Amino acid sequence: MTNTYIRNATWAPTGERFDLRLAPGHSQVVPELGGLTICDAEIRPAGEMSIPARARIIDAEGKLILPALFDLHAKVEIEGRSKRESVTRTGQAAVQGGVWGMLVQPTAGFMFDNSAALDSFREAVGQRSAAEMVPAGCISLGMKGEQQAPYNTLAARGIRILSDAGERPGNLLMLHRAMKYVAELGLTLAIRGDVPSITANTCLHPGTTSYKLGLHGTPACAEEIGIEIIIRLAQDAGCKLHIQTVSTAEGVEIIRRAKAAGSQITAEVALHHLLYTHEDVGDYDTNYKTLPPLRDKADTEALLAGVKDGTIDCIVSDHTPCTDFAKKQDFPSAPQGMCVLDHFLPTLYTRLVKPGKLSWAELVRACCTAPCTIALPDVIDPAEPEGMPLLLFDPEATTEVSEASLPCGTCNTPLLGQILSGSVTLPLQ
Amino acid sequence: MSTPKDLVTIEALSDADIRNILKGAAEMKQVFCSGKTHPALAGKSVLTLFYEPSTRTRSSFELAARRLQADVTTFSVATSSVVKGESVHDTIDTLMSMHMDYIIVRHKNSGIPAVIARHAKAAVVNAGDGAHAHPSQAFLDAFTLQEKYGDLEGKRVVIIGDILHSRVARSTSTILKRLGADVAYMGPGPLVPLQKHTGIPRFTNWDAVFEWKPDVIYLLRVQNERMDTPFFPSGDYHQAFGVTEERLKRIDDLDLSIMHPGPVNRGVELCDNAMEYRNSLICNQVENGVAARMSILSYLSPLTQNHD
Numbered sequence: 001m002t003n004t005y006i007r008n009a010t011w012a013p014t015g016e017r018f019d020l021r022l023a024p025g026h027s028q029v030v031p032e033l034g035g036l037t038i039c040d041a042e043i044r045p046a047g048e049m050s051i052p053a054r055a056r057i058i059d060a061e062g063k064l065i066l067p068a069l070f071d072l073h074a075k076v077e078i079e080g081r082s083k084r085e086s087v088t089r090t091g092q093a094a095v096q097g098g099v100w101g102m103l104v105q106p107t108a109g110f111m112f113d114n115s116a117a118l119d120s121f122r123e124a125v126g127q128r129s130a131a132e133m134v135p136a137g138c139i140s141l142g143m144k145g146e147q148q149a150p151y152n153t154l155a156a157r158g159i160r161i162l163s164d165a166g167e168r169p170g171n172l173l174m175l176h177r178a179m180k181y182v183a184e185l186g187l188t189l190a191i192r193g194d195v196p197s198i199t200a201n202t203c204l205h206p207g208t209t210s211y212k213l214g215l216h217g218t219p220a221c222a223e224e225i226g227i228e229i230i231i232r233l234a235q236d237a238g239c240k241l242h243i244q245t246v247s248t249a250e251g252v253e254i255i256r257r258a259k260a261a262g263s264q265i266t267a268e269v270a271l272h273h274l275l276y277t278h279e280d281v282g283d284y285d286t287n288y289k290t291l292p293p294l295r296d297k298a299d300t301e302a303l304l305a306g307v308k309d310g311t312i313d314c315i316v317s318d319h320t321p322c323t324d325f326a327k328k329q330d331f332p333s334a335p336q337g338m339c340v341l342d343h344f345l346p347t348l349y350t351r352l353v354k355p356g357k358l359s360w361a362e363l364v365r366a367c368c369t370a371p372c373t374i375a376l377p378d379v380i381d382p383a384e385p386e387g388m389p390l391l392l393f394d395p396e397a398t399t400e401v402s403e404a405s406l407p408c409g410t411c412n413t414p415l416l417g418q419i420l421s422g423s424v425t426l427p428l429q
Numbered sequence: 430m431s432t433p434k435d436l437v438t439i440e441a442l443s444d445a446d447i448r449n450i451l452k453g454a455a456e457m458k459q460v461f462c463s464g465k466t467h468p469a470l471a472g473k474s475v476l477t478l479f480y481e482p483s484t485r486t487r488s489s490f491e492l493a494a495r496r497l498q499a500d501v502t503t504f505s506v507a508t509s510s511v512v513k514g515e516s517v518h519d520t521i522d523t524l525m526s527m528h529m530d531y532i533i534v535r536h537k538n539s540g541i542p543a544v545i546a547r548h549a550k551a552a553v554v555n556a557g558d559g560a561h562a563h564p565s566q567a568f569l570d571a572f573t574l575q576e577k578y579g580d581l582e583g584k585r586v587v588i589i590g591d592i593l594h595s596r597v598a599r600s601t602s603t604i605l606k607r608l609g610a611d612v613a614y615m616g617p618g619p620l621v622p623l624q625k626h627t628g629i630p631r632f633t634n635w636d637a638v639f640e641w642k643p644d645v646i647y648l649l650r651v652q653n654e655r656m657d658t659p660f661f662p663s664g665d666y667h668q669a670f671g672v673t674e675e676r677l678k679r680i681d682d683l684d685l686s687i688m689h690p691g692p693v694n695r696g697v698e699l700c701d702n703a704m705e706y707r708n709s710l711i712c713n714q715v716e717n718g719v720a721a722r723m724s725i726l727s728y729l730s731p732l733t734q735n736h737d
Contacts, residue, residue: 211626212440214539214561214596284540328518330540332559 005051006058006428012066012360012393019049020065022390022428039387058428062396066364067388068100068426072268072371073190073244073316074341075165076133077107078410079323084124090321090341091129092407098345098424099317100389101132103375105165106143113138113149118157134375136163139178139189145169148178155185161375163190166244166291168226170196172233179237188240188266188374192292193227193251203332205278205293213284215331218293220248227251231258231265242374243267245318247292249302256311266374267311269303270318272338275351276300276414284331287414290318291336304352308362313370315348315363317341321410339413342406345391346399346420354395354421389427397423432730435546435553438562439603446728447571447607453724454572454717461496461720469727470499473530478504478520479556480536485691485715486556486565490533493722499531517541521548530731534558552731554722560594566690567600569721571608573713574645577686582609587638589670590649590698591620591660592627597649597690602629613641616649616670617661634669635676639683645710646680647688648672648698667696672703686710 006020021042042049051057071094078086086109094102106112110121112135125133137159138149145167154162162182168191169175179189199222204210206217227243231254234241246252246267255267272290277297281288288294306312320337327334340347348367352358358366368388399405399422401415433446442450460467475494479487487503494501504524517536524532525548532551534542539559546553557563571581578584586605592598592614602612614621615632624631632638638646651666667673672680672687677700680687686708693699693711703709 206622206626208626211622212599214559214599216560284543325518328544330517330536330538330544332538332540 002056004058005049005055006060006065007049007051008046009060009065010063012064013364014361017046019044019046019051021049038390058392060392062394064360064393064395065390065428066360066393067368068391069098069345069367070371070375070388071099071102071317071319071341071344071367072314072375073270074102074104074319075107075321075337076104077109078321078408079326081409083109083121084128087124087133088128089408090319091125091131091133093319093342094131094344095426096405096407096424097317097341097343098391098393098426099131099341100391100426101134101372102341103161103371104133104135105163106136106138107165110135111138111142112136112154112159113141113143115153115157118154118159135159136161136190138162139164139191140169140174143167145171146174148174148181151178151182151185151187155187159187160377161188161190161242163244166192168192168194168196168230172229175230176233176237179234179239183237183239186240188242189234190242190244191230192244193223193225193230193246194292195222195226195229198222203289203293203336204281205295207278207296209278209281213281213331220250220295220299223248223292224250224254227254231255231263234265235263241265245270245273245292245316246303246306246312247273247295247299249299252302252306252311256306259311266313266370267306268314268316268371269307269312270316271340271344271347272318274300274304274307274315275347280414281331285414286327286329286331286334287338287412289331289334289336290338304357307358307366310365313366313374315366316371317344320412321408322412324411327412337412339406339408339410340415342408342413343399343401343415343420345393345424346422347415349393349395349422350420392425392428394423394425395421397421399423432728434730434732435542435555436564436725436729437542437546437553437555439564439567439600439607444607447604450568450721450724450728451572451575453728454568454721457723457727458717458720461723466496466498467723467727468498469723470494470497470531473499473731474502474528475499475531475533475726476502476504476524476527476529477556478506478524478532478534480506480534480541481557483535483556485718486535489715489718490554490556490565490722493719493726494531496719497723497726499726502529517544518548521545524551525549528733530733531726531729550732552729554725554729557596559596561596561599563596563600565718565722565725566597567604568725569714569718570601570647570688570690571604572721573688573710573717574605574610576713576717577710578644580609581605584610584645585613585641585643586610586645586647587613587615587632587641587643588647588649589615589638591652592616592649593620593622593660594652595649601647613638613643617666619660639679643685645686645688646672650690650692651694651697667698667700671697672699674700674702677703677706681706681708684708688714691715
């Protein structure tokens with residue numbers, strides 16, 4: 001194994017240019033208070049490093065270096081595929097999209113409410129996955145919202161976050177007690193704001209499109225009331241709360257106020273809620289059916305502003321592979337979810353960074369340091385730093401999204417047929 | 430210029446399509462009323478595929494198809510096995526193998542006819558899907574109003590009742606606006622979508638309706654079967670939103686017309702006397718339903734004929 005020399009690299013978060021010598025297998029970035037440090041590497045201003053003639057050299061002129069991304073919200077299970085194949089394909093999709101690690105939400109096939117399920121999942125990941133896959137434990141047994149999962153057992157197996165994958169337990173008493181219990185264990189509960197009795201049988205944001213298509217609307221106020229409820233419960237219980245897939249402007253405002261008042265909360269937005277609105281559903285395009293539904297333009301703007309000012313900590317993929325057959329059903333019957341992991345970073349770059357809506361520093365914070373800090377609190381343990389790999393991003397290259405460029409093998413993405421700017425080399429070693 | 434393969438929504442039709450189908454309805458009405466048949470669909474096969482109970486619309490379509498000399502097959506879908514998208518896909522495959530030329534479909538889920546239309550070579554006629562669209566009803570309503578008023582430019586139609594769940598409201602308001610009429614909605618608050626979502630004036634009481642000076646009062650059926658959690662207090666719908674004896678008198682004084690897509694809940698949308706009202710167009714609507722559907726079926730162009 002030899003060192004790798006990278007010439008004329010541009011560090012994406014700051015725009016600094018430097019040369020880099022990476023020790024084999026050890027290129028990694030550690031988030032620290034106030035910034036990022038590249039460990040086990042020698043760094044010199046561009047052009048000042050003496051590079052041996054026979055060394056392995058990557059000329060990074062015109063390219064960017066940044067820490068690889070961490071996705072705090074993804075589903076790995078692919079319907080109709082074995083668990084092992086699901087893990088393999090999702091790992092490939094993640095690495096292609098610039099994502100080195102993800103928090104895996106429990107699903108029917110990966111029900112992380114017992115230690116055996118965690119063990120077999122980790123074994124499959126160890127053998128099969130090109131990406132880190134960190135499981136989120138269930139909040140309730142079988143995600144049924146009725147009885148608490150065995151939190152001590154899960155915590156002993158390394159679980160740090162609990163989630164019922166977007167399903168908020170309907171029973172608030174059970175949730176409140178769960179919060180009080182996990183507060184003692186230092187675990188974080190990840191929940192979406194919702195009032196299930198208001199949103200039952202709905203599938204689209206109430207507006208011009210839901211009227212035209214004759215579909216029941218999911219009122220924004222249900223999500224906002226739900227966010228208020230879980231914040232109040234978590235405050236009372238003293239539990240760490242992560243609010244999943246915020247989709248409305250008022251939701252952002254509620255979180256902003258709560259954070260200003262000192263609440264221990266973090267929040268995420270799914271990339272599709274920054275890019276699309278309910279009008280994109282057009283004539284029943286089920287690829288745009290998501291949970292929560294796509295909202296108004298004003299909501300996408302408020303969400304982006306929330307990311308920029310740090311109210312919303314993370315941008316997540318909410319990656320949900322669905323079979324072609326399932327998505328070809330009528331809109332009310334088709335499953336919710338979009339598949340964006342395969343092209344996560346090129347999409348972020350093309351739609352947000354390139355048009356100047358989001359800076360590289362903000363992207364790295366929202367897609368890397370913040371989610372890592374939430375999902376892997378041990379990473380930033382200063383005694384034993386463990387970091388994120390680096391990736392090389394070529395903003396001039398283009399990627400065409402086709403069936404062949406979707407390693408996870410499902411095509412429920414509105415990106416199909418589009419040409420995105422940028423390509424990813426990960427890992428960079 | 431070829432005519433469309435399917436009739437799924439009014440929005441998908443051109444102005445010329447709408448004009449031609451309405452003109453055809455007048456011709457077909459003469460055929461129908463004289464007891465004759467028309468050979469437009471001779472040798473063709475028509476299938477009615479109703480996933481939701483219906484007597485009036487289904488028999489109206491079947492009668493229309495027979496009057497056009499088509500072979501009519503009724504595909505029975507047990508209401509108990511009401512159906513997810515998967516089985517609709519499977520059904521489409523079956524139907525394709527049966528070489529049907531026309532498929533007339535009704536389903537409780539919005540968007541099902543569009544799914545079938547995309548995959549079938551047969552002409553697909555939407556006979557009502559969820560709260561989305563009911564275009565043949567729109568044609569028979571427009572045709573009925575044209576018979577009564579001639580040009581609909583500037584005529585005012587208020588549609589009253591459960592707009593939220595009503596495919597009739599969506600399709601009929603669309604065609605009437607395309608023909609130059611003004612449309613307003615009135616009903617209980619939770620059942621009338623906001624004007625900013627519909628582009629249609631929204632009222633919630635009769636005083637506002639009379640103030641708007643409508644020509645036609647179009648009452649929708651209260652669809653209790655579509656309401657999971659109650660949308661309005663039971664018991665006072667008639668008093669608040671129905672045509673009571675008192676309101677009927679005012680409607681009579683103003684010489685307004687009354688329409689209803691049927692079946693009527695007597696004592697809910699309409700008082701008994703309103704059923705006999707001199708300007709009621711309800712029976713005309715039923716009669717014109719067959720003519721409008723004959724015109725629709727004869728206008729569409731299934732792709733099956735090219736693949737025989």
